[in-house]
Structures are given as structure tokens and as C-alpha cells.
Amino acid sequence: MALNSRVRASTQDAEPRMQEQTTGVDLPEGFYMRPTESVPPHIGEMIDRHVAANQAAYSGSPQPGLIVRLPSLEKLGVTCEIGVLLAQKTRQGTWRGWLAVGECDYAGVSDFVLQEEDGPFYSAFGMVQVWNPVEVKLPKRCDVLGTLSPDRMEAVYAMAREFKGSIAANAGPPFPGKVGLRKVGGYAVVTGTPLADPKDDPRWIYQRAYTGLARRLSQTSTSSAGALWAAAALKRSARALEQWTAGRQLAFTPQAVITHPLGQDADEPVNVGYRLEDLCELWLSIIESEGVIHVRVKRVGDAQLSVRLMRGDEPFLDEMLNQSQEEVQVSTEVDSGDVLILEDKSTQKTYSVPIT
CATH class of the missing domain: 2.30.30.110 (SH3 type barrels.)
Structure with missing residues (x-):
């Protein structure tokens, strides 16, 4: 039986039962109506x-x-x-x-x-x-x-x-x-x-x-479930970063390989690195027991840049990378939504990099 036929038959069969159940209730004429159109x-x-x-x-x-x-x-x-x-x-x-x-x-x-x-x-x-x-x-x-x-x-x-x-x-x-x-x-x-x-x-x-x-x-x-989660969470952040940079046609070159989550062993490192333009290296790592993502920014060559980690409208980190300070590290919750603000001081270009 076709669906529409089943629906009509079901409605017609239900009508007498509904009328019996509502005996003594004053309902307007035509309250019970048969469908006139197909589903x-x-x-x-x-x-x-x-x-x-x-x-x-x-x-x-x-x-x-x-x-x-x-x-x-x-x-x-x-x-x-x-x-x-x-x-x-x-x-x-x-x-x-x-x-x-x-x-x-x-x-x-x-x-x-x-x-x-x-x-x-x-x-x-x-x-x-x-x-x-x-x-x-x-x-x-x-x-x-x-x-x-x-x-x-x-x-x-x-x-x-x-x-x-x-x-x-x-x-x-x-x-x-x-x-x-x-x-x-x-x-x-x-x-x-x-x-x-x-x-x-x-x-x-x-x-x-x-x-x-x-x-x-x-x-x-299980204990191995934590390693699986850490590898997958880091990979998600990495793939999201790749999609973000691809949409802006930025040079974003992988510096390390993330292992496959369904083949992740507990003793394998869970980290990945990228080079953003000729500005800096961006390294991400996760320690499964902490549930946080560690971010390391290292300048490339003679680049001078400011590094800020924004949590909403509040700066969680504000540092300058130059010849006296080559790199900076910071940690943030995996699901925080924090954004890394990188400013190239030589070109005045600013990159708002989503970390998680």
C-alpha cells in the first residue's frame, strides 16, 4: 500500500474511535475532516x-x-x-x-x-x-x-x-x-x-x-582513549587552520606530520608545526592528561612580530618577537575559541589565527 493510501486509511479508521472517545463534548460541525490532498x-x-x-x-x-x-x-x-x-x-x-x-x-x-x-x-x-x-x-x-x-x-x-x-x-x-x-x-x-x-x-x-x-x-x-582524543583534537585544529589559510591564499607549510587517530599509540608525540609566510613557525601540541593545547610561536629569519592571544576581547598574552626574544609559548583550552593575533612589524600586516 502506498504511503498516501496508508495515511488516508489510518485517518479514516481513527475517526470513529476519536468520536467515541469524545462523546458528550460539544465540538464544532466539521471538526473531524478527511484529508483532501496527498501528503x-x-x-x-x-x-x-x-x-x-x-x-x-x-x-x-x-x-x-x-x-x-x-x-x-x-x-x-x-x-x-x-x-x-x-x-x-x-x-x-x-x-x-x-x-x-x-x-x-x-x-x-x-x-x-x-x-x-x-x-x-x-x-x-x-x-x-x-x-x-x-x-x-x-x-x-x-x-x-x-x-x-x-x-x-x-x-x-x-x-x-x-x-x-x-x-x-x-x-x-x-x-x-x-x-x-x-x-x-x-x-x-x-x-x-x-x-x-x-x-x-x-x-x-x-x-x-x-x-x-x-x-x-x-x-x-580506557587509557588509550586519551591518546586517541589528543591526536584527533590536534588534527582538527590543524585542518581548521589549513582551511582558514587556504581561504586567504596564505603560504602555510607543514613542518611535521600528525599520526592517524585510529592508529595512534599512547607513546607517539602529538604535535604539529607550520610555517606561516616568511613570518614565523607555529607549533601546536596537546598533552592528553591536561586537555589543553600548547602553542609555540618562533620567528623566521629577521622577522619582527607581535604575538597576542585573545580570549574574547581580553589579551591573554602580549609579547614581541625580535633578536632578543626568538619565540614565545602559551597554553589554552582546546575548546576555548582563543585567537592568535600576529602582526608583522615590517609590513604592518595582521593575521588573526584561530587556534581551536
Whole structure:
């Protein structure tokens, strides 16, 4: 039976029951009305997807490719539903994967936006944050609310490899709220666009918030979960910086390599460095136990520059780099949203560099 027919039949069947339940209530004539128009196609498709996801939902054992609901998030102060796309079992009861959420309007280049052909799924778990891997403890039986085929899992792995390597080259210009089809490693995926300027793009705040959630999850999991979070959080900051500089056509040359989050070992260094123009080297590092990002700015050649770290409208650091002081270091919270202000004294150019 077609969707519109089901809706009409359901409404007609319900009318006598509703009338029986409201006996003695004075309702205006014509209160009960049969629908005279068909359900709009896009509404029908949405209902069909929800029905398919509901029929596919079950309680099952964790397996790669499943999207499961994370249990007991209330103790972390989380009231919305959060899922995780499972990728790899690390030990008994512990799994690595990526957070699955529903805010597709905030999709970036490393967010995998699920489509109907990817398999049945609840809309509350319709976007996989490939930039935000986690390691979590799960019960033997979980609420399974989505399933990806092996082929679509390979597409997610391809996005993870892209995130490891460099900024996406075929994602188009920044456009908050827009998603589109692109190719990653030979696979067709639907993703968002690169980040725009932090003043104009709420996705910076969005990603910082979920980075903070990933850290809280890691603190309730295993010791290796902290290293996974630290590598992923630093990589997110690095990729965001690359997107920011690419949008301004600035020379921003990598000086170090960040290891892949899903292959991160606890004893590997979590740091990365860049050279900004011919002005300075910018080094970022994270110590997982502290949950802060350490920033080191070192001048290049004879450059003279002022370095300020702004927290809102307040300067948290204000230093001058010249021949008497070659570098400066400062630490800030990973989800603080602090901005590094670099001013080249020889050209009077100012760079407002988003750190987190």
C-alpha cells in the first residue's frame, strides 16, 4: 500500500474511535475532516525512511559498521541522543569509531552525511563525524539504530585517510549549511564544505563543543582513549587552520606530520608545526592528561612580530618577537575559541589565527 493510501486509511479508521472517545463534548460541525490532498512527496519520503529505520532497529552485539546509541550520557551532562559508528574492537567491551549525530546543517568536509542508499538509519544519527574518533566501552547488547554496508564503511575509511593526510582539495568554497557530493579515494560521499572565517561560521563553535564531548567520553573509557582524543583534537585544529589559510591564499607549510587517530599509540608525540609566510613557525601540541593545547610561536629569519592571544576581547598574552626574544609559548583550552593575533612589524600586516 502506498504511503498516501496508508495515511488516508489510518485517518479514516481513527475517526470513529476519536468520536467515541469524545462523546458528550460539544465540538464544532466539521471538526473531524478527511484529508483532501496527498501528503507532499518529501514528507512521504521522510516518513518512509523513519519507518524503515524503525523496522531495522534492534538490540544486538557490537559489530563494525553498526551505528549504536551511546548509553548513560546523563552523567556527562548530555541530554541529546549521541551515537557512534563502530569501526574496530580494541579489547573486550571496548570499541573505536566515530561519533554519529543529527546536526547535518553543521557538516564540514570531514563529516559523512548519510543518504538513503547508505542503509536504514535514524535521522538523529544521520551524520558521522570522521574528524572526531572516540574509544568507548559498550555493553554486550546495544541499541542498533543504523547499519552501513562494507562498501560504505570503506568510504568512511577513505575519508579518515583524507583527514589524516591534508585538507580536502575538491570540497569547494566555504558555505556553512551546504552539503554536496564529492569523490574521496574513489568513493562518492556527501559532505559539507570547508570552514569559513570563525566570525561568520558557527561550525567552529560546533566542532569545539563536540571535541569537548569526545574528551569527556575518553575520560570515562580506557587509557588509550586519551591518546586517541589528543591526536584527533590536534588534527582538527590543524585542518581548521589549513582551511582558514587556504581561504586567504596564505603560504602555510607543514613542518611535521600528525599520526592517524585510529592508529595512534599512547607513546607517539602529538604535535604539529607550520610555517606561516616568511613570518614565523607555529607549533601546536596537546598533552592528553591536561586537555589543553600548547602553542609555540618562533620567528623566521629577521622577522619582527607581535604575538597576542585573545580570549574574547581580553589579551591573554602580549609579547614581541625580535633578536632578543626568538619565540614565545602559551597554553589554552582546546575548546576555548582563543585567537592568535600576529602582526608583522615590517609590513604592518595582521593575521588573526584561530587556534581551536
